[in-house]
Amino acid sequence: MAQKPIRETQAKALIRDQWPQEYAAGKPAIRFAEIDGSTDLLALPHNHPWLTEGKVVAKVDELFGKRGKLGYVQVAETWEETKIWMEGLRKTTATVAGRCGVLEHFIVEPFVEHEEELYLAFTCERTEDVILFSRKGGMDVEEQGASIVRIPVPLGTEPELSQLQGLDTKLTATIRGLFSLFRSLDLPSVEFNPIAVNARGVYLLDCVARVDTCAAFRQRSTWGLLSIPEGFGSTRTPEELFISDLDAKSGSSLKFVLLHPQGRIWTMVAGGGASIIYADAITAQVDPKELANYGEWSGNPSTDEMEAYTGKILSLIEKNDREQALIIGGGIANFTDVARTFAGVIAALEDHAPKLKNLKIFVRRAGPNDRRGLKALQEACNRLRISCVTHGAELPMTAVVSEALSALHLTPDS
Amino acid sequence: MSLLFSPTTLAIVYGRKMVSVQRMLDFDVLAGRKPSVACIVDPVSSAPQKTFFGAKEFLLPVVRTLKEARERFPQADVLINFASQRSAGAVVLEGIAREVRVIATIAEGVPESDTRQWIVEAQRSGTTLIGPATVGAVTAGAFRVGDTGGSTEHLIASKLHRAGCVGYVGKSGGMSNELYRMIAEHSSGIAEGVAIGGDRNPGSTLLSHILRYQEEPSIAMIVMTSEIGGREEEDIAKALKEKRITKPLIAWVAGTSAEHFPKDVQFGHAGAWAASSAETAQAKNQLLKKAGALVPQRFEGLPEIIAKTYEALKASGRVQDPMEPILPELPSDRRSAHVQCTISDDRGAEATYGSTPISQFIHDGSLVKTLARLWWKTDLTQEALTYLEMILVAVADHGPAVAGAHNAIVAASADKDTVSALCSGLLTIGPRFGGAVDAAARAFFDAHARGLRPKNLWTQ
Numbered sequence: 001m002a003q004k005p006i007r008e009t010q011a012k013a014l015i016r017d018q019w020p021q022e023y024a025a026g027k028p029a030i031r032f033a034e035i036d037g038s039t040d041l042l043a044l045p046h047n048h049p050w051l052t053e054g055k056v057v058a059k060v061d062e063l064f065g066k067r068g069k070l071g072y073v074q075v076a077e078t079w080e081e082t083k084i085w086m087e088g089l090r091k092t093t094a095t096v097a098g099r100c101g102v103l104e105h106f107i108v109e110p111f112v113e114h115e116e117e118l119y120l121a122f123t124c125e126r127t128e129d130v131i132l133f134s135r136k137g138g139m140d141v142e143e144q145g146a147s148i149v150r151i152p153v154p155l156g157t158e159p160e161l162s163q164l165q166g167l168d169t170k171l172t173a174t175i176r177g178l179f180s181l182f183r184s185l186d187l188p189s190v191e192f193n194p195i196a197v198n199a200r201g202v203y204l205l206d207c208v209a210r211v212d213t214c215a216a217f218r219q220r221s222t223w224g225l226l227s228i229p230e231g232f233g234s235t236r237t238p239e240e241l242f243i244s245d246l247d248a249k250s251g252s253s254l255k256f257v258l259l260h261p262q263g264r265i266w267t268m269v270a271g272g273g274a275s276i277i278y279a280d281a282i283t284a285q286v287d288p289k290e291l292a293n294y295g296e297w298s299g300n301p302s303t304d305e306m307e308a309y310t311g312k313i314l315s316l317i318e319k320n321d322r323e324q325a326l327i328i329g330g331g332i333a334n335f336t337d338v339a340r341t342f343a344g345v346i347a348a349l350e351d352h353a354p355k356l357k358n359l360k361i362f363v364r365r366a367g368p369n370d371r372r373g374l375k376a377l378q379e380a381c382n383r384l385r386i387s388c389v390t391h392g393a394e395l396p397m398t399a400v401v402s403e404a405l406s407a408l409h410l411t412p413d414s
Numbered sequence: 415m416s417l418l419f420s421p422t423t424l425a426i427v428y429g430r431k432m433v434s435v436q437r438m439l440d441f442d443v444l445a446g447r448k449p450s451v452a453c454i455v456d457p458v459s460s461a462p463q464k465t466f467f468g469a470k471e472f473l474l475p476v477v478r479t480l481k482e483a484r485e486r487f488p489q490a491d492v493l494i495n496f497a498s499q500r501s502a503g504a505v506v507l508e509g510i511a512r513e514v515r516v517i518a519t520i521a522e523g524v525p526e527s528d529t530r531q532w533i534v535e536a537q538r539s540g541t542t543l544i545g546p547a548t549v550g551a552v553t554a555g556a557f558r559v560g561d562t563g564g565s566t567e568h569l570i571a572s573k574l575h576r577a578g579c580v581g582y583v584g585k586s587g588g589m590s591n592e593l594y595r596m597i598a599e600h601s602s603g604i605a606e607g608v609a610i611g612g613d614r615n616p617g618s619t620l621l622s623h624i625l626r627y628q629e630e631p632s633i634a635m636i637v638m639t640s641e642i643g644g645r646e647e648e649d650i651a652k653a654l655k656e657k658r659i660t661k662p663l664i665a666w667v668a669g670t671s672a673e674h675f676p677k678d679v680q681f682g683h684a685g686a687w688a689a690s691s692a693e694t695a696q697a698k699n700q701l702l703k704k705a706g707a708l709v710p711q712r713f714e715g716l717p718e719i720i721a722k723t724y725e726a727l728k729a730s731g732r733v734q735d736p737m738e739p740i741l742p743e744l745p746s747d748r749r750s751a752h753v754q755c756t757i758s759d760d761r762g763a764e765a766t767y768g769s770t771p772i773s774q775f776i777h778d779g780s781l782v783k784t785l786a787r788l789w790w791k792t793d794l795t796q797e798a799l800t801y802l803e804m805i806l807v808a809v810a811d812h813g814p815a816v817a818g819a820h821n822a823i824v825a826a827s828a829d830k831d832t833v834s835a836l837c838s839g840l841l842t843i844g845p846r847f848g849g850a851v852d853a854a855a856r857a858f859f860d861a862h863a864r865g866l867r868p869k870n871l872w873t874q
Contacts, residue, residue, distance in 0.1 A: 002684035003526070003614065099677055124526065126615055127534050155534045188526055188614075214684065215525035217500060231678035253522070257679045272612050272682025273586020276641060277713050279671035280695075284712055288674035296682035298588060299522070331592030332568050334549045335433070335561035368565040393568065397592055398714055 003188050003210045004228045007061045009034040009107050011190070011209035018222055020180050026173025028195075028202040034061075035106040037091065041083050048108075051079040055111035057205075058082045060089065060103050062232045064096045065208065068139050072103075075111055082108060101233030112203045117194030118168065119148070120175065122182040124189065128152045131159060131179065133167045137194035153179075171195070174202045185222055186215035239312050246308055252299035254309050263292030264322050264408055268313060270330030270341075270365060271298050274397065278329050281398040286410045292316070292324075300336040306344025314352040317359055325404040326361045328377075332393050333367025342373035346380040353384040360407050361386060364400035366393035416630035417606050418516055418542065419492070419557035421447040426483045426514075427560075428505050429496030430456045434560040435474065436465055441558040443468045443742055444566070444575040450557050452490035455483050462756055469745040473756065480505065484512045491515040494550070494560055499523040502546060503532070510535045518559045519545035519617065523684075529615050536617065543617025544608060547684065549587030551608040552594075554578060562609070564591050566744055571595060575741065578603025579733045580720075581627030581661075583620050584639035585612050586683065597637060600717045601724035602736050605633050612683025614644060621649050628659050634733045635662040635723050637716075640698065642669025643685045647698040651705035662723045665707040666716055669695035757788050768792075782806065817847045 009032060016030040033048040035041070045051045056079055060072035067073050072089075076082040089103050119137030123130045131151040149167060153159045159179060164172045174195075182190050190209045195202065211219075213228060230236055236244070243256040253272070265282055269275040275296035282291050293316075297309060317324055328345065342365075349356070361381060363374065374390040381388030391400060405411075427435055435451055442450050449467050453475040462473040477483050483490070493514040497505045502521040509517045510532070517536075524546040536543050544551050550559025555576040563569035572594040579602050584590050590609035597604050608623050610616040620638055627633045636659070640647060647667065653659045669686060672679065673694065680687060688694045703709040708719050727733045757767065764771045767787050775784045782802045786794040794802070809820070822839030830838070843852055861871040 002680055002687065004680075124530065124615070126619075127530060127537065155530055183527070186525055186527055212526045214499070214523045215527070218525070234677045253682060255680075255682050257677070259675055259677070259679075271586065271588030272686070273584070273589035273639075273641065273668065274592065276668040276671070276681050276683075276686060277589070280668055280713060283671040283674040288671070291671075291674075294675070294679050294681070298682065331588050332564055332572075332595055334564045334587060334591050335437075366564075366568065370565075393571065393595060396596075396714070396717065 002213060004213050005063050005208070005210050005231070006226065007063065007105060007107075007229055008059070008207050009061055009105070010226060010229075011187075011207045012107075012204065014185060014209075014223070014226075015178065015181060015204070015207070018181055018185060020177055020184075023173045023177030023180065026171075026175070026177045026202065028174055028178075028204050029200070030204065031110055033108040035086065035090075035108065037104040041086065044108075045079060050110055051108065053110075056082050056108055057111050058086055058106055058108045059206075061105040061107045062096075062101065062103060063229060064099075064232050066139075070096065096232060099231070099233035101235065112196060112198065112205065114196035114198050114203065114205075117196055117205070118171070119193045120171075120178070120195050121191040121193070122179060122187075122189065125152070128154045129179075129183065131164075131175070133175075135168075168197070170197050171202060186212045186219055188212050239316055242312055243309060246305060250301060250305050252301035252305065253297060254301060254305060255294070255296040256309070256313065257294040258292070258316070259294060260289050260292050261316065262320060262322065263290045264320075264324045264410070265290050265404060266292045266295075266313060266317055266324060266326045268295045268297065268310065268326065268328050268345075270296075270333065270336060272296055274329065274331045278327065278398060278401065281401045282327075282405075285401065285405055290410060292320070297341075298336065301341060301344075303340055303344040303347070306341045307347040308344075310345045310348035311351060314348055314356065318352065318355045321358065323358050323408055324360070325408050326359060327400060327404050328361065328363045328365065329397070329400060330365045330367075331397055333365075333370075336367055337369050338365055338367045338373035339369035339376065340373075342377045346377055349380060349384060349386065353386060356386055359386060360404070361388040362400045362404040362407070363388065363390040364392075364395050364397060365390075416626045417553050417556070417632070418551060418608070418626075419553035419606075421445065421556045423450060423492055423553075423557040424452045424487065424490035425450055425492040425494050425557075425559075426453055426455060426480070426487065426490045427451055427494045427496065428455045428480065430454055430459075430463060430476070431496045431560070432463065432465075434494075434496070435463070437561055437563075437565075438558055439465055439467050440566055440744055441552075441563065441569065441575070443744060444570065445555045445557075446739070446742070447556070449474075452487035453477055453483050455480055464750055466745075466748050468742065469748070471748075471750060480508050480512060484514075492557075492559075493517045495519040495521075495545075496560070497521060503528045506532045506543070507535060510539050510541050513539065514541060516542045516544065517617075518548070518550045519543070520548065520550065520560060521545075522547040524613070526613070526615055529613060529617060532617055533615065545611045545617055547587075547613045548609045548611035548616075549590065551606070552604075553606045554604050562587075562590070562607075563594065568595070570741065571598070573598040573603035576603075576736060576739050577605050577632065578736065579632065579634040579727070580604045580724075581623070581630065581633040581636045582607035582638070583623040583627075583636075584609055585616070585620075585641050585685070586639070587611065589639060593637065593639060596717055597720060600721040601635070602733065605630070612641065612685055614685035616685075619646055619649070621646060621653060624650065624659060624663065625653070628661055633661065634727050635664065635720075637664045637720060638666075640665070640667045641683060641686045642667065642672050642681070642695045642698075643683075643687050643689070643693050645693055647702055648692075650707075651701045654702075654705040654707060662727075663702075663707045664716065664719050664723060665699075665702045665709050666713055667695045667698040667702070668713060670699075670712075757791060818842045 012030050019027045058074045074085045117137040119134040121132040134148045136147045187209050192204050194205045237258050247254040269278045378390045456476050460476050460478050462476050465474045493509045495505045499521045502519050550562040552558045552562045554574050563574045580597050582604050587609040627636045699709050759766045782799050818839040821842045822835045825835040825838035
């Protein structure tokens with residue numbers, strides 16, 4: 001697990017519900033309606049009466065930026081108008097920055113009259129937090145390089161009041177409150193662009209935040225039931241969900257992302273670093289669409305875990321009628337027991353063998369008990385009549401990729 | 415000191431990680447040094463840990479707190495932290511406060527804000543942090559952190575038991591081992607290797623280790639591997655341009671496949687995602703190459719560049735192939751002794767009870783005190799000693815005369831069932847206790863065997 005972006009509605013709900021008492025005066029006005037795949041639009045004004053009381057702003061809330069430019073923001077005179085706009089977009093498929101996904105989540109807020117759009121963001125550097133501020137917020141803040149004020153705040157210290165007052169006296173308490181939330185809620189980055197001030201208060205017109213999922217164990221009382229969304233276009237398949245559940249329950253690491261179910265090269269690579277290098281080696285040599293998945297296992301998983309993990313991947317291989325290769329790769333393990341983990345792989349192969357007619361297996365792995373593990377896997381495959389070749393540390397780590405590609409008659413760079 | 419560890423480095427291992435500790439000791443045998451682990455810290459139990467040094471079994475001291483470990487073994491200045499994701503932070507901060515020189519943290523999934531706090535504290539105290547989310551580091555022929563280098567067979571093949579001339583630093587723990595082998599096969603092997611861990615803000619940076627290697631005279635060339643995500647390579651490129659790095663630097667940043675994926679993929683390492691185009695593998699490889707690093711076209715090109723660089727250094731006379739040491743044999747079959755004495759020790763000039771010489775007990779002249787030391791391995795308070803003495807006085811007449819009753823009581827106090835307690839008493843019956851009963855039984859048995867009628871036995 002690592003840093004993950006959360007939706008605008010989730011970020012705003014956190015700010016609204018966790019606002020620190022000592023900065024009560026600076027609390028921004030937060031009022032929004034959240035729409036997901038199951039929301040009944042007709043019933044929405046019942047819970048949010050303000051929807052029918054004036055102009056509203058609606059935005060797609062799907063973890064991608066530049067929504068204004070993409071036409072995914074609408075300012076409407078009435079709720080009815082917004083509703084029609086949303087109904088036109090709801091559950092349609094869109095491609096944004098090469099990622100294809102379904103538009104399901106929206107956020108609707110009261111329209112706020114304002115003159116100036118400001119920019120405020122907090123980020124983490126190695127030993128300091130950073131406050132970024134600009135009076136020229138809005139859509140093209142990236143081009144405002146020179147106008148952005150950068151205030152570093154070393155860890156263990158608070159931002160200096162005089163510096164914050166220098167940004168905007170009306171915003172001081174708000175910035176202090178937001179900054180304190182940024183730190184206490186384990187949010188490694190938060191951006192408000194724009195943030196607006198009028199006579200009635202401070203408004204966060206947009207909010208993009210990331211959470212550090214490693215801190216989930218100590219943020220239960222604050223994050224509550226925060227369900228961390230997948231990236232846009234990353235709806236998880238049942239197989240991915242199964243393995244992610246397996247991963248969550250295990251002290252070891254078991255990762256799986258389905259990339260191209262009709263691809264011909266499947267990977268099960270041991271090690272976070274090695275798995276990247278195998279993916280690099282494959283995509284560098286053949287059409288990346290042939291890479292069916294990204295898969296990584298490490299931290300000495302149990303035999304049972306390996307059996308469940310392998311079995312799930314084999315079930316996907318069965319569904320694919322093309323000639324396929326499974327690369328069980330990895331470096332030289334420090335402590336993961338090759339024989340023990342391969343026993344799980346063998347058990348899964350025994351289960352699925354009758355349906356694996358189109359599969360060839362290529363193995364390169366070393367580490368504790370590697371000879372025993374490799375021999376057992378080779379013998380099991382021979383017995384099950386699955387074409388398989390096994391290598392230890394004598395073969396360069398990714399050389400097994402070339403073997404797999406040539407067995408599938410996939411010529412490099414074809 | 416520009417290398418992290420020497421052949422005299424001593425470590426405190428936090429967490430009873432038997433296998434990892436044994437691997438460290440096996441490495442020590444191969445490297446021809448004394449045991450590198452001073453003690454284990456186990457908050458739940460201070461029972462000593464059985465370990466082997468070569469073929470010889472010995473008990474490694476275990477203490478409950480880091481404080482005690484530091485006090486008892488002040489020369490051990492490396493902390494190997496096997497604490498879990500949740501408790502690793504407290505161990506690191508205590509280690510920094512107790513002035514440990516190097517702290518290696520293995521746990522994955524430590525919150526970023528925690529690691530950043532460690533970094534700030536460690537900078538203040540001058541502590542070197544390795545990890546989190548790593549396997550550790552190794553100085554060839556000198557010291558190994560935990561499982562670094564893998565099994566004995568592989569660490570010999572990777573020449574970790576003797577020093578080479580290459581400094582290695584990378585993010586991934588698993589890949590570090592692969593790289594040690596690759597470097598050993600294409601040069602004289604590593605002098606030192608560090609895996610800083612796959613998090614976004616690791617405890618130490620790639621650059622800090624590269625700069626150490628630049629300073630270290632025994633290192634002639636440097637290999638680094640990195641991954642997509644983060645912008646540290648910009649600092650490395652700057653150091654190259656400013657000639658702060660002048661030794662050959664071979665570099666590779668993995669993750670070129672990320673741009674080909676149809677959706678966002680979080681790789682296995684927490685830090686392996688690109689927040690901007692400057693953090694992609696392609697951009698960082700190009701940047702390093704432009705700054706003067708030796709960057710292959712692909713990962714698979716690394717061995718060739720390593721070999722070429724090493725051969726060039728050799729041709730210039732800067733390095734030469736090392737002598738291969740004769741390796742001691744590690745026993746393939748180790749059997750633990752079944753009985754071990756953790757109480758008394760008769761090795762050395764004077765026998766000890768616990769760690770106290772027997773002469774001390776003789777000088778004190780107290781039986782109860784001696785028993786307390788032997789039974790509970792501790793010094794009891796005066797009050798407890800007096801109480802025990804009272805008990806002893808009260809049962810003093812229970813000598814051989816009533817040994818059966820006494821034993822029945824002892825068995826019962828040990829929570830045995832009634833029958834067992836009774837048997838314990840009855841089986842104590844012998845010539846000097848219950849002798850009459852015993853003799854009578856023998857006489858009856860003998861008469862029965864000879865077929866004597868009771869009357870005849872009586873008259874005989």
